[in-house]
Structures are given as C-alpha cells and as structure tokens.
Amino acid sequence: MDAVIASLPEYWDGFLRTLYLSVISGIIALLVGTLLAAMRVSPVAALRGFSMFYVEVARNTPLTIIFFFAAIVLPRLGVKFEQFEVAAIIALSSYTAAFIAEAVRSGVNSVPVGQAEAARSIGMTFTQVLGFIVLPQAVRTVIPPLINILIALVKNSSVAGAFFVLELFGYGRQLSNDYGDQVLWILLGVAFFYLLITVPLGLLAHFVERKVAIAR
Amino acid sequence: MKAFITRRKSLLVAASAVLALSLSACGGSSTTSTPVASASFEAGTTMEKLNKAQKITIGTKFDQPLFGQKGLDGKPVGFDVEMGKAIAAKLGIPADKIEWVETVSQNRESFIEQGRVDLVIATYTINDARKEKVAFAGPYYEAGQALLVNKDDTSITKPEDVKGKKVCSVTGSTPAKTIAEKYGAEVVPAATYTACLEPLRNKQVVAVTTDNVILAGYVDKEPDAFKLASDETFTKEPYGIGLKKDDTVFRNWINDQLEAFQKDGEYKKAWEATAGKVIKTTPELPAVNRY
Numbered sequence: 001m002d003a004v005i006a007s008l009p010e011y012w013d014g015f016l017r018t019l020y021l022s023v024i025s026g027i028i029a030l031l032v033g034t035l036l037a038a039m040r041v042s043p044v045a046a047l048r049g050f051s052m053f054y055v056e057v058a059r060n061t062p063l064t065i066i067f068f069f070a071a072i073v074l075p076r077l078g079v080k081f082e083q084f085e086v087a088a089i090i091a092l093s094s095y096t097a098a099f100i101a102e103a104v105r106s107g108v109n110s111v112p113v114g115q116a117e118a119a120r121s122i123g124m125t126f127t128q129v130l131g132f133i134v135l136p137q138a139v140r141t142v143i144p145p146l147i148n149i150l151i152a153l154v155k156n157s158s159v160a161g162a163f164f165v166l167e168l169f170g171y172g173r174q175l176s177n178d179y180g181d182q183v184l185w186i187l188l189g190v191a192f193f194y195l196l197i198t199v200p201l202g203l204l205a206h207f208v209e210r211k212v213a214i215a216r
Numbered sequence: 217m218k219a220f221i222t223r224r225k226s227l228l229v230a231a232s233a234v235l236a237l238s239l240s241a242c243g244g245s246s247t248t249s250t251p252v253a254s255a256s257f258e259a260g261t262t263m264e265k266l267n268k269a270q271k272i273t274i275g276t277k278f279d280q281p282l283f284g285q286k287g288l289d290g291k292p293v294g295f296d297v298e299m300g301k302a303i304a305a306k307l308g309i310p311a312d313k314i315e316w317v318e319t320v321s322q323n324r325e326s327f328i329e330q331g332r333v334d335l336v337i338a339t340y341t342i343n344d345a346r347k348e349k350v351a352f353a354g355p356y357y358e359a360g361q362a363l364l365v366n367k368d369d370t371s372i373t374k375p376e377d378v379k380g381k382k383v384c385s386v387t388g389s390t391p392a393k394t395i396a397e398k399y400g401a402e403v404v405p406a407a408t409y410t411a412c413l414e415p416l417r418n419k420q421v422v423a424v425t426t427d428n429v430i431l432a433g434y435v436d437k438e439p440d441a442f443k444l445a446s447d448e449t450f451t452k453e454p455y456g457i458g459l460k461k462d463d464t465v466f467r468n469w470i471n472d473q474l475e476a477f478q479k480d481g482e483y484k485k486a487w488e489a490t491a492g493k494v495i496k497t498t499p500e501l502p503a504v505n506r507y
Contacts, residue, residue: 071415072414072415072418075415075418075420076414076417076418080418080419080420084404084420162407162411164384164404164405164406164415166387166405170387170405173387173388173407174387174388174405175388176388177387177388177389178388
C-alpha cells in the first residue's frame, strides 16, 4: 500500500497520459467513424465499398497488430514521428473508428426510412438529409453503445504501454519492477486509476440515456 | 510398434551421421589446451575427486550468444564454455568428458546447493545476496552497461553523447535508470530488449542500453546493422564462477588457475575465439577476489 502512495506522482503522470491518449483518439475516432458511417449509407458505390472494407479490416485485426503497424512498420515506410504517442493515437483511433462507424450505421438504420424520404421530397440534398434529419435522430439512439466503445478505448489504450509509451500500464510495469514485493498493490493502483476514467464515463452514459436517448 | 522402432533406428543413424559431419566441420576450432596428463591433487579435495571420476558437470547458459550458446550440434560454445574447458583441462579431464547442464538465472544457486552441478559458469554476477548461498571464484570477467548503436552512427562513442537524446531500454530496469539519471538521456521504455531493436533500426531512438554481453549478442546476430558504441563499459558487473559455499580449497585452486590462464595467454585465446569477435578489446583478467 505504501508503495502506491510513494509512487503517486508516477501514477498521476501515467493517468494524464492515458487520459490524453483516450481523449485525442476518442475525438478522432468519433469524427472518422461518423464519416465512415456516412460513406456507408451514401449513394456512391465506391464510398460504400471503401467504408465496408475499412471497417471489416480494422475491427477484425487484433489491436496489438495495429499497434505494431503504427509504431514499427509505418516508420520503416518513411512515416517518421518524434513521439511514440503519435503511433498510439494512430493505432487507437483507426481501430476504434471502425466500431464507431458500425454503431452509427446501426443508428442510421433505426431511423424510419420515411424520415429520409420526406426530407428528400422537399428538395434536400443527401448531405442535408443526413446532417439535419437522420444523424440527429440516429446519434440519440446510439449514445449507450458509443459510450461503451469509448470505455473500451480507454482500456485498450493500455496496449500503448507495450509500444514505448509510458502511460498508466507502462508505469504499472515499471513500478512492479521497483517494488517486486508489492506487485498486487501496484496493479490494484493501476486498476483504480483506470476506473477513475471509466466509471464516470459509465455514469455519463446513464445520464445521457435518460435525458436524450429515445427508444424505438 | 515395430515400425516405430525401425523409424527410431533410422533416426539414430541419421542423427549420428549429422553429428559426425558437424564434428568434422568443427574440428580444429576448439581452443582448449590438452588436459594435464599427470594432474595429481591432495587426497580429499574436490579436485582429486573430480580427477579420479574423470567427469565434471558444469552449468552454463544455452541461450547467451558469445558466452554460452548451444549450437545445432548440441554443444554449447562461448567464452564461459572455454573457461570451463580450460579449468577441466587443469583437472586432467578432457573436454568431451564435461557434462554441460543448462542453468538459467533462476536456478543457478539451487543447482549448486543440490550438487547437480560442480561449477556454474553462466554470466553469473557476483553479489552479496548470492554469496550467502554459494561461493564465487573469480571474477574472471567484468561486464557492464554499454550502448548499442546503428552501424553507420559515429556520433555516439560514450554515454555522455546521448544526453537529451532518445535511448531505448526495458521499463524500470537498472540500466534505464542509470542512463536517465546519470547521463540525462530520454528513456523510451520497452517490454523487452529485443523490442528495442526495431526503433533503433528505424532511427526513432539513437541507442539501446543494457549489459554489453547482451548487446554483443545482438551485434553477433546482425553485424551489418548494429555495433557497440565502444568496447568500454560504464558500470561494472563482475562475473564469477559459482561453486559450493564451503569449498574454499576448490575456490582458491580455481582462482590460481584463472591467474595462470591470464599469464600463459589462454585467457586471451579463449576471448578472441568467442566474445572477442564482437568486443575486440581483450579485457584484462580482473583482480581475483580471495575472500
């Protein structure tokens, strides 16, 4: 227990880095994922095909392998970055975007087709239909699964610890090296700091669900 | 069942053919001197016992390139192995009568205590905790922290050169702390040392740091990609020969032999044939510690 208290500064640094990775990757994944979902329902066949291909590849590949590509294969192909955090963000957001795309698509499908037809009949373009009519309704239904995905993202960010980024899990490994006799406490400490992010996210999901979500 | 037996037989024949081939291929590469024909020792000593039995069991590593690595022919090779052969020769035991046993870091003390090995020569760092359980002859070599860099890199020759630069090492390890705290490098943490090699190749880090012995193994595997920044080390890890704790006579005798190896050039010969392929500077035998 005293090992945890003695290493609070390390925990805090790791916590902030985990939060940083999760927030940045989460925002990118939400944007890219929504874009992919929009492509998936667009009238252009090529866009639909690309979106489907991307989603299937990204969500069916183990995250560790995606990390390996981002951290080691990309630099070898000439894509250099100064910080390994960049690789972690690339890997996390490209992986999570696939799941977001699928969740948003399921939301889009849950909006009655009459809504889109009505909008089209008064002369709205595809982008307008999607942006003003379909997506606002779709997003409300998919808030709970979206937050599920974001919680998974926070936990997935621990893979970055094995790819040269010193976040919570990376510190957990370092501290269990330093305090070999108190590994259990050290790991419980790591778990506690993860819960500090994920539990409020879960509560937020609950709250939003009651406020805005609509069941169909 | 019958088919099984014949298959086994043919396997045996094949195996012995391969063995014979590899033996003839490797002939002459051994540097070990001939065993002392008329070695005689005081009655009751371990040396006398081993000499009479004409057999010695030595624990070494089977996976440490240049020091103790088991080849495809089933025989370990390396600097530790050469030391073992030289000591056996002084006991009047030929090299083919040595039984090599794999010892890993976790079982070295218990193998000695249980008498499963007579000696352990396995990149075995002498420290006080281990001295509680076993005795150490030597040190016969001082390993230490070093830097692995890309072959074409000439900007780094000493630890001071990596100040403020990215250096890869295992998370929380002692070498990682030394390079960060003493030399001001920015440590990129990895799970294992092999995981550090790709970022080094991609020039995402300028160096990898840990014991020179481990790093020399990577250079041995990929001499066209990597090199040691320098043969010098910036920490000291004395390697000793482990034996039973209370056998002071045997320990003193081994220490005498080590000093003799240094004098008659055997030590230099053993080094040049093994670890010297990567660490070009032949080290001096450290002053043996007769505690």
